[in-house]
Amino acid sequence: MCAVVREGLGADAVAVALLTHLPQRQLLCASGELGAEFGVLQFAVGEGPCFTAAGHAVTVVWSDVRQPQSVWPVFGPLLDERLPEIGAVQAVPLMAQGQSVGSMDVIYRRAQPRHGIGVEQAEVAAEAVTEALLERGRALLQETEPGAPGGWEPVEVIDARWGGTHQASGMLAERRNISTEEALSLLRARWTASGQPLPELSAAVLAGADL
Secondary structure, eight states, rough: HHHHHHHHHTTTTTEEEESSSSSTTTEEEEEEEHHHHHHHHHHTTTTHHHHHHHHHOOOOEEEEETTTOOOOTHHHHHHHHHHTOOOOEEEEEEEEEEEEEEEEEEEEESSGGGSSSSSHHHHHEEEEOOOOOHOOOHHHTTOOTSSSTTTOOOHHHHHIIIIHHHHHHHHHHHHOOHHHHHHHHOOOHHHHHHOHHHHHHHHHHHTOOOO
């Protein structure tokens, strides 16, 4: 799951945690060692972007981790010491029915221009991750084997919910000569106004329709 999101966002690592801001928190997945170490480090000190994102239900953008953040007085210096290869991070809350149920960290090895980090792309990806978790939550709790009948296969769900949207925003951006972030904003605005499911809107754009 995390590897799919990492590839789609062009990031270097992704980590997803459940109940991040609560004592029952758990690191659900990471796209590799870098994502896992980042998540574990935050859990170890009890602060960091994922805690802020989940606790306040806001997207956190730390475009250059070399710039200290007073809100994380312990985590900032420790990150610089333990994971100096990380340059930028954004943390997105996982929202379900208006409640934060976790967080998704998107990690880059290099510092990023603040406007260069695809916040809306990450938020749409987080929505897909949340929907995948909700759809397969019962199977996850029952610890069914992946691939077994009724098992948890989030990659397919995420690809269906978000992969098409990612492609459609790129196609729309090319047609209108706008950025992919602007194209995604158009898709989401149309989705909000019409009530038509985002995957259906994306499929229509991919089939040649315009907004």
